[in-house]
Amino acid sequence: MRFTSLGSGSEGNALVVEVSEGASTTRVLLDCGFSVRELQRRLLRVGLEFADLDALIVTHEHTDHVGSSLVLAKKANLPVFMSWGTALASGADDGRVDLRILWGGEALALGDIEVHPYTVPHDAREPLQFVFSDGDRRLGVLTDTGCATPHITAVLGGCDALILECNHDRQMLAASRYPASLKARIAGDLGHLANDAAAALLGQIERSHLKHLIAAHLSQQNNTAVLAQAALAAVAGCVPDEIGVATQAEGFGWRVL
Structure with a gap:
């Protein structure tokens, strides 16, 4: 089992999970929070093409996650998996794509990958996050x-392995030029996780099996990799450099479990 981020942040998100048996x-x-052309460029960077993908999963309808998902699904003839709420909010329910509905707590098998959707509090219609498994190892994603x-x-x-949202530093967000309403949304219980x-x-x-820990969805205005790494390292009991960071421009390279 291996995985790679093609980019993570408010300008677009995409993650590839691969299992070989x-x-x-x-x-x-x-997620496919980029244009089709940009996604193609980022896939090529990790040695992949559209034809190498078997399915597309969408966490929720916000633009930095749904992006060109429906265009990609139609272009590459991919089934697209999402909650019914996300389908309604994104327009995926209009028959243009091969839509498959997910429900929190109901696992499914996509080839050799076990997909475990779970519900989260976020200001979207019916957001889901995911744990992926090959039957032995588990990758958790919370962005x-x-x-x-x-x-x-x-x-x-x-x-x-765990990809964990570290969206903002509270002091940086409070001092930012964002409108008060946006600050409240980000910092609220339906917003994003602070470091x-x-x-x-x-x-x-429970972290006894944890080998890869990656900070993700960092705000480019209200956070730094150094702050996110320091916050997680203090709990993980490691040096900050051992915490990976999913960047907006590069994501991160292949990691193997």
């Missing part, structure tokens, strides 16, 4: 949630 390989794309819940900590416990909130969540998760 014998001669077969299954690859899914989680858009306003707060931690007991359900989230339970679902992410025991993961071998300290992500660290607190990490502290509640």
Whole structure:
């Protein structure tokens, strides 16, 4: 099992998860917050093409996640998986694409990949986040949630790799030029995790199998990689450089479980 981010942040998100079993390989794309042309460029950077993808999964309808998902699904003839709320909000329910509905708590198999959707508090119609597994190892993804819940900590416990939102530093956000309404939205219980909130969540998760920890969805205006790494490292008990960072421009390269 391996995974790579094609970019993470408010300007676009996409993650590839791949599982190989014998001669077969299954690859899914989680979110497509870029144009089709930009996604193609980013895929080529990690050695992939549209034809290498088997399915597209969308977490929610915000532009930096849904992006060109419907165009890509039609162009590449990919089934697209999302919640019914996300389908209604994004227009995916109009028959243009091969739409498959996901429900939080109901796992499904996509080739050799086990997909476990789970619900999160975020200001979208029916957002989902995901844990991916090959049957032995688990990759947890949490990029858009306003707060931690007991359900989230339970679902992410025991993961071998975790991509965890560290959206903003509270002081940087408070001092920013953002309108008060936007600051309140970001910092609210349906917004995005601050560094300290992500660290607190990490502290509640069972981490005995955790080998890869990556900070994601960092605000380019209201956070820095150094601050995010320091917050997570303090809980993980490691040096900050051991915490990976998913950047907007580059994401991160292939990681293997």
